[in-house]
Amino acid sequence: MAGEALVIAGKAYDSRLLVGTGKYRDFDETRRAIDASGARIVTVAIRRTNIGQKAGEPNLLDVLPPDLFTILPNTAGCYTADDAVRTLRLARELLDGHALVKLEVLGDPKTLFPHMPETLVAAKQLVAEGFQVMAYCSDDPIMALQLEELGCVAVMPLASLIGSGMGILNPWNLQIIIDRAKVPVLVDAGIGTASDAAIAMELGCDGVLMNTAIAQARDPVRMARAMKLAVEAGRESFLAGRMPRKPYEASPSSPESGLIRKSA
Amino acid sequence: MPQPIRITVNGAPREFATAPTVAQFLDEMNLAGRRLAVERNGEIVPRSLFPEQRLAEGDTIEVVVAVGGG
Numbered sequence: 001m002a003g004e005a006l007v008i009a010g011k012a013y014d015s016r017l018l019v020g021t022g023k024y025r026d027f028d029e030t031r032r033a034i035d036a037s038g039a040r041i042v043t044v045a046i047r048r049t050n051i052g053q054k055a056g057e058p059n060l061l062d063v064l065p066p067d068l069f070t071i072l073p074n075t076a077g078c079y080t081a082d083d084a085v086r087t088l089r090l091a092r093e094l095l096d097g098h099a100l101v102k103l104e105v106l107g108d109p110k111t112l113f114p115h116m117p118e119t120l121v122a123a124k125q126l127v128a129e130g131f132q133v134m135a136y137c138s139d140d141p142i143m144a145l146q147l148e149e150l151g152c153v154a155v156m157p158l159a160s161l162i163g164s165g166m167g168i169l170n171p172w173n174l175q176i177i178i179d180r181a182k183v184p185v186l187v188d189a190g191i192g193t194a195s196d197a198a199i200a201m202e203l204g205c206d207g208v209l210m211n212t213a214i215a216q217a218r219d220p221v222r223m224a225r226a227m228k229l230a231v232e233a234g235r236e237s238f239l240a241g242r243m244p245r246k247p248y249e250a251s252p253s254s255p256e257s258g259l260i261r262k263s264a
Numbered sequence: 265m266p267q268p269i270r271i272t273v274n275g276a277p278r279e280f281a282t283a284p285t286v287a288q289f290l291d292e293m294n295l296a297g298r299r300l301a302v303e304r305n306g307e308i309v310p311r312s313l314f315p316e317q318r319l320a321e322g323d324t325i326e327v328v329v330a331v332g333g334g
Contacts, residue, residue: 020334047332
């Protein structure tokens with residue numbers, strides 16, 4: 001995808017696939033899958049450390065060198081704006097002042113549906129504190145545009161519930177968001193397989209963020225490659241512009257003349 | 265005469281014979297040198313202040329790291 005980078009907050013990335021680091025067997029598999037995905041932006045969660053762990057225990061950040069990857073700390077598990085802001089302040093300190101973050105404020109533990117009122121409150125606060133906020137949101141165009149208005153650098157509507165692998169449930173809402181938003185639109189959550197990612201990109205999304213679809217595949221490294229290809233194929237397809245649909249009207253691809261026939 | 269202090273670390277109570285600095289506290293918790301961030305009573309403690317900032321009775325400390333997540 002030469003010369004066709006994803007630009008977020010003024011920085012260009014040569015992959016439109018963003019990946020998470022959860023649910024892998026170990027850090028080795030994490031790194032191999034990320035390498036196969038070609039992703040440049042990689043999400044991490046922020047959690048209390050185990051007290052009394054052995055010295056020399058591996059650290060996720062050791063397998064994700066910052067010269068190769070942009071680390072995107074998330075607020076997964078936060079149910080209030082206050083907790084999300086607190087978490088990202090810690091993340092910024094942990095990552096040496098790094099400003100790009102993924103905001104997600106959840107509203108319900110069963111569905112992990114985003115809590116949009118709290119998300120808006122957190123986004124406003126974070127933008128005021130100088131964070132570059134990529135916001136996980138519902139596929140409601142009004143909400144997505146509010147986040148943009150508050151200064152978020154990207155909006156990330158769900159395709160379906162986090163970790164559900166149900167694919168894109170409402171392409172029409174996504175299309176409205178894509179058509180209206182000026183900041184990049186990334187589909188985040190719900191991708192199950194490569195065709196889902198391709199469909200998202202064909203709709204005109206700027207990128208796709210996924211974790212479980214890769215980590216929980218039978219062969220995560222192979223699925224990571226499949227996702228890379230799907231995102232590239234979907235983007236190319238979007239840029240190429242699909243042929244018009246012609247319902248109930250076939251059109252042969254082969255010449256209609258010059259056919260051999262039984263002599264009359 | 266140094267007084268022992270009780271603090272809460274990642275939700276669990278801890279006691280120290282004398283009030284440690286943040287750096288001494290991390291050392292004692294076997295966390296020195298790790299990629300982590302520290303919050304004290306809701307405020308970030310910048311890494312540069314680890315050697316000088318001293319914990320006090322009743323402090324609530326959070327020590328966080330990056331872990332796998334989406």
